[in-house]
Amino acid sequence: MSRAHPYLPNSVPEIKEKMMDDIGVESIDDLYVNIPEKLRFKGELQVPGPYTEQEVKRIVSDTLERNMHLKCPPFLGGGVWPHYVPSVVDEVVHRAEFLTSYTPYQPEISQGILQSIFEYQSLVCELVEMAVANASMYDWSSALGEAALLASRLNHRETILVPTHISPSRLAVLKTYTSPVGMNIVKINIDSETGMIDLEDLKEKVKDNTSAVYIETPSYLGFAEDNVEAIGEIAHEKKALYIAGVDPISLGILRAPGSYGADVVVGEGQPLGNHMSFGGPLLGIFACNHDNAIIRQMPGRIIGVTETIADKRRAFVMTLQTREQHIRREKATSNICSNEALCSVAGAAYLSLLGPNGLRDLAETCTSRAHYAIRRINDLDGVKAPIYNSYHFKEFTVRYANGRAADINKVLLTHGYQGGKPLKGEFPELGESALYCVTEMHTKKDIDGLVTALKEATQ
Amino acid sequence: MTVRKFRQADWDEPLIFELSHKGRYGFHPPEAEEEIRDEVNVEWLIPQGIARETPPGLPEVSEVEVLRHFIHLSQMNYGVNSGLIYPLGSCTMKYNPIINEVLASHPDLIGAHPDQDSSTVQGILEFLYKLKQGYLAVTGMDDATLQPAAGAHGEWTGIMLIRAYHQDRGDLAKRTEIIIPDSAHGTNPASAAMGGFKIVEVPSGPDGCINLEALRAVVGPQTAGLMLTNPNTLGIFDHQIAEIADIVHEAGGLMYYDGANLNAIMGKCRPGDMGFDVVHVNLHKTFSTPHGGGGPGSGPVGCKAILAKYLPVPDIVFKEGKYTLEYNKPMSIGKVHGYYGNVNVMLKAYAYMITMGPEGLREASELSVLNANYIARKLKDTKGLSLPFAPEKPRMHEVVLSAQKLSEDTKVRALNVAKNLLDHGLHAPTIYFPQIVPEALMVEPTETEPIEVLNDFIEVVKKTCEMAYTNPQEVLKAPVNTVVGKIDEAKAAHPKTICLSWRRLCQLIAE
Numbered sequence: 001m002s003r004a005h006p007y008l009p010n011s012v013p014e015i016k017e018k019m020m021d022d023i024g025v026e027s028i029d030d031l032y033v034n035i036p037e038k039l040r041f042k043g044e045l046q047v048p049g050p051y052t053e054q055e056v057k058r059i060v061s062d063t064l065e066r067n068m069h070l071k072c073p074p075f076l077g078g079g080v081w082p083h084y085v086p087s088v089v090d091e092v093v094h095r096a097e098f099l100t101s102y103t104p105y106q107p108e109i110s111q112g113i114l115q116s117i118f119e120y121q122s123l124v125c126e127l128v129e130m131a132v133a134n135a136s137m138y139d140w141s142s143a144l145g146e147a148a149l150l151a152s153r154l155n156h157r158e159t160i161l162v163p164t165h166i167s168p169s170r171l172a173v174l175k176t177y178t179s180p181v182g183m184n185i186v187k188i189n190i191d192s193e194t195g196m197i198d199l200e201d202l203k204e205k206v207k208d209n210t211s212a213v214y215i216e217t218p219s220y221l222g223f224a225e226d227n228v229e230a231i232g233e234i235a236h237e238k239k240a241l242y243i244a245g246v247d248p249i250s251l252g253i254l255r256a257p258g259s260y261g262a263d264v265v266v267g268e269g270q271p272l273g274n275h276m277s278f279g280g281p282l283l284g285i286f287a288c289n290h291d292n293a294i295i296r297q298m299p300g301r302i303i304g305v306t307e308t309i310a311d312k313r314r315a316f317v318m319t320l321q322t323r324e325q326h327i328r329r330e331k332a333t334s335n336i337c338s339n340e341a342l343c344s345v346a347g348a349a350y351l352s353l354l355g356p357n358g359l360r361d362l363a364e365t366c367t368s369r370a371h372y373a374i375r376r377i378n379d380l381d382g383v384k385a386p387i388y389n390s391y392h393f394k395e396f397t398v399r400y401a402n403g404r405a406a407d408i409n410k411v412l413l414t415h416g417y418q419g420g421k422p423l424k425g426e427f428p429e430l431g432e433s434a435l436y437c438v439t440e441m442h443t444k445k446d447i448d449g450l451v452t453a454l455k456e457a458t459q
Numbered sequence: 460m461t462v463r464k465f466r467q468a469d470w471d472e473p474l475i476f477e478l479s480h481k482g483r484y485g486f487h488p489p490e491a492e493e494e495i496r497d498e499v500n501v502e503w504l505i506p507q508g509i510a511r512e513t514p515p516g517l518p519e520v521s522e523v524e525v526l527r528h529f530i531h532l533s534q535m536n537y538g539v540n541s542g543l544i545y546p547l548g549s550c551t552m553k554y555n556p557i558i559n560e561v562l563a564s565h566p567d568l569i570g571a572h573p574d575q576d577s578s579t580v581q582g583i584l585e586f587l588y589k590l591k592q593g594y595l596a597v598t599g600m601d602d603a604t605l606q607p608a609a610g611a612h613g614e615w616t617g618i619m620l621i622r623a624y625h626q627d628r629g630d631l632a633k634r635t636e637i638i639i640p641d642s643a644h645g646t647n648p649a650s651a652a653m654g655g656f657k658i659v660e661v662p663s664g665p666d667g668c669i670n671l672e673a674l675r676a677v678v679g680p681q682t683a684g685l686m687l688t689n690p691n692t693l694g695i696f697d698h699q700i701a702e703i704a705d706i707v708h709e710a711g712g713l714m715y716y717d718g719a720n721l722n723a724i725m726g727k728c729r730p731g732d733m734g735f736d737v738v739h740v741n742l743h744k745t746f747s748t749p750h751g752g753g754g755p756g757s758g759p760v761g762c763k764a765i766l767a768k769y770l771p772v773p774d775i776v777f778k779e780g781k782y783t784l785e786y787n788k789p790m791s792i793g794k795v796h797g798y799y800g801n802v803n804v805m806l807k808a809y810a811y812m813i814t815m816g817p818e819g820l821r822e823a824s825e826l827s828v829l830n831a832n833y834i835a836r837k838l839k840d841t842k843g844l845s846l847p848f849a850p851e852k853p854r855m856h857e858v859v860l861s862a863q864k865l866s867e868d869t870k871v872r873a874l875n876v877a878k879n880l881l882d883h884g885l886h887a888p889t890i891y892f893p894q895i896v897p898e899a900l901m902v903e904p905t906e907t908e909p910i911e912v913l914n915d916f917i918e919v920v921k922k923t924c925e926m927a928y929t930n931p932q933e934v935l936k937a938p939v940n941t942v943v944g945k946i947d948e949a950k951a952a953h954p955k956t957i958c959l960s961w962r963r964l965c966q967l968i969a970e
Binding site (some may be wrong): 005007008009010013015016018019020022023028030032033034035036038039040044045046047048050051052053057059060061063064065066067068069070072073074076078079080082084086088090092093094095096097098099100101102103104106107108109111112113115116117118119121122125126127129131132133135136138139140141142149153165169170172173175176177179181203208217224225226228230238251252253254255256259261266275276278279280281282290292295301303304305306307308309310311313315317319320321322324325327328329330331332334335336337339340341342343345348349350351352353354355356357358359360361362364365366367368369371372375390391392405407408410413418420421423432435440443444 | 463467472474475476482483484485486487488489490491492494495497498499501504505506508509510511512513515516517518520525526528529530531532533534535536537538539540541542545547550552553554555556558560561562564565567568569570571572573574576577578579582583585589592593596597599603609610611612615620621622630644645646648649650651652653654655658663665676682683695696697698700701724725726727729732733741743747749750751752753754756757758771793794795796798799800801802803804806809810812813814815816817818819820821822823825826828829830832833836837852853854855877878886887889892906907908909910912920921938941942943944945946947948950951952954956957958959960961963965966
């Protein structure tokens with residue numbers, strides 16, 4: 001088609017010609033002379049299009065609408081959770097000045113995003129009760145991988161202890177991150193009745209070569225760890241780092257890692273105003289104490305507050321860049337460059353909107369509804385919920401005496417419900433079971449509907 | 460035409476914490492229904508010892524205050540869609556189409572959980588599959604993963620594939636080195652180091668391309684691979700690429716393509732045809748997805764068939780009319796992301812790809828090259844500036860000028876030229892990179908900037924250089940039209956004054 005493309009203002013033939021004239025070439029291909037003839041691509045790229053905006057809207061919408069429409073949000077958690085995103089958050093992250101900016105390499109013209117990310121760091125610090133947070137990692141999994149690498153750089157030890165019920169996908173990413181440096185990942189047993197970390201086993205496994213002890217609370221299977229303080233003490237006795245992994249929403253009602261001695265906090269910030277979007281983008285939380293040794297080993301961008309030289313006005317910059325790849329190259333603390341900045345802006349807007357009371361209210365609603373669901377589901381014949389006898393925040397395990405979890409989910413889908421994630425593949429010892437999640441997105445009516453469908457599916 | 464006047468909005472915006480007033484709410488989460496509250500008492504539920512005793516020190520701010528706060532902050536920021544040119548070299552800040560944002564907010568996308576049954580997310584899996592096919596076509600690769608969340612994440616993933624390849628052949632113990640040219644992006648050596656490799660640097664020749672003799676001298680049985688971006692960071696296409704690939708391959712190493720500069724060559728040539736075995740592409744550059752002030756990006760990795768079995772799990776496959784996620788890949792390096800990567804970003808890239816189509820992608824590349832050469836042509840003879848490394852060679856999508864002479868003559872440095880651009884509402888280019896160019900101004904205008912804006916940019920750079928010779932003090936004052944002037948970066952990083960949170964700021968103020 002000969003029409004100038006809307007995205008290509010200089011595709012007007014007369015402009016192109018004038019520019020080529022000015023440059024002194026006769027054709028665009030004269031600018032490509034350095035590409036050897038035999039390497040030039042002669043065919044047509046096998047990609048669809050071109051389509052007009054109107055056509056693209058139709059094609060992409062039609063494609064997406066091949067998804068199944070559920071009656072209510074899926075009863076799934078495990079690392080991404082259905083939570084409501086307030087309209088103000090969506091409005092903020094769609095502001096072109098934020099959305100379409102690059103990493104703030106020119107701070108004078110980028111104070112807006114710099115201050116926003118500084119506020120995100122600050123809000124996370126309040127949430128976890130630590131003094132330092134970075135601008136973000138890709139997700140909880142990569143934050144964990146980087147935390148392990150940080151620990152090994154700090155104490156030059158090679159083992160990280162993790163609970164046996166760590167999220168399998170986080171474990172998989174941790175393995176990928178740590179394999180080149182040869183770290184060992186050793187699992188700590190849990191009490192089969194309560195799911196709590198077996199402190200005796202932990203004591204035995206924490207050794208002089210233990211770089212870090214990592215826990216998740218609430219755990220992947222939903223229960224909160226009781227002995228958070230004791231675990232830290234055991235780790236610290238051997239001078240290992242104590243790393244805590246958290247769901248930030250739970251911190252509306254559960255203790256902050258800073259209050260029980262964690263040295264590094266990682267977690268998933270997606271529920272802080274970010275849509276699930278089939279698992280990405282996510283928001284890796286990474287926080288630590290104000291310890292210069294740790295700070296200088298931290299991965300990722302960090303925004304600091306300082307002042308202008310002339311008039312001593314408060315100003316924000318990317319700081320400690322000497323840790324980073326563009327300065328230190330192979331000696332950098334991490335290779336991370338692009339992170340999830342806009343997701344952290346969403347997190348800042350979200351936490352500002354909810355405030356301490358809103359976050360507590362939200363956490364209470366999640367846990368109340370989850371416990372209502374636990375009771376109704378556990379009332380069903382041949383169904384046990386939860387498997388572990390301990391406090392669960394918003395996720396919980398359900399074990400089926402009859403039928404396969406995957407088949408039960410198929411029946412639930414015919415009623416418009418996405419049931420919990422089948423766990424047998426990840427944890428065979430749990431048998432036919434599933435990991436459910438209930439949040440403020442699930443009303444009593446949704447839960448009752450699920451239970452009715454579950455009743456049919458498990459009969 | 461004269462360049463317009465510019466003044467950035469400045470709200471002297473307090474920190475959100477300073478807007479707090481006890482008792483205010485910005486948002487009400489729903490309460491659990493009365494029947495539920497009657498049955499479930501939260502206080503009884505949570506074991507003592509793990510309940511939060513002191514509420515988090517979050518601000519208490521009303522909805523309108525939060526909205527205005529962040530809108531004010533946004534107005535104190537600069538975006539490619541809201542500003543003018545954003546010519547950060549190697550960052551490819553092209554226009555981010557609005558339709559892509561509209562589509563990426565589709566409820567069928569944003570409401571989907573990654574663990575949903577694949578039968579419920581056929582639409583998402585379909586576009587991911589089709590994006591991957593298009594990606595393979597553009598890069599000339601055999602297989603790919605969409606999982607890496609950013610370019611550097613992709614580099615490291617690619618390095619892990621190279622690692623797995625040598626490990627599988629029992630060769631890893633001796634293949635310990637990755638060769639990287641001195642002009643490479645900083646992420647390259649950092650990614651290779653994270654993959655456990657030693658980095659060997661090769662110098663660029665006087666024409667900005669790899670010095671083949673130097674390369675031959677370092678290649679050997681210890682070589683695991685070579686990382687290269689082509690066109691390189693000088694914006695020059697390395698014509699010896701086939702030879703380079705042969706040298707590395709003959710020694711048993713693999714070729715890694717850093718796709719940060721792919722925007723120059725879509726539909727013109729393909730990494731796969733140049734001899735590369737593994738490649739990453741930044742969707743937030745070449746495929747027009749917005750960078751969000753630092754992310755989310757997306758860095759899919761493509762590879763040749765010999766590496767396909769090592770790709771991360773899961774893979775998206777199309778079988779018997781259905782899209783599914785395939786985990787059964789015993790040789791896989793495992794996972795690099797908790798789920799499948801930045802799917803929301805990928806939708807925007809997919810929409811962009813089909814909007815452009817094959818000829819549109821090619822034309823985008825051609826115009827990016829035309830725009831860069833136009834700037835090179837108009838600025839290279841400016842007093843104080845030069846075009847180092849083979850000035851006679853055409854540039855590709857970006858051009859690296861040097862302000863070394865300007866700096867020597869007038870004390871006005873590349874940094875000051877950059878700040879003067881900001882004062883005119885034009886974003887600065889990348890500066891002081893690549894490191895092999897002193898006082899570098901690395902300009903990548905992209906194809907979406909109209910000639911009128913290019914002319915403004917050229918005029919401001921020229922006038923700044925002229926003024927550097929006549930009135931350098933005036934030039935050194937910049938920026939003055941931005942929210943803040945020069946910032947004390949030393950104070951920001953000093954162990955005594957470093958402050959990375961409100962919590963710490965309160966402590967420092969109290970001291």
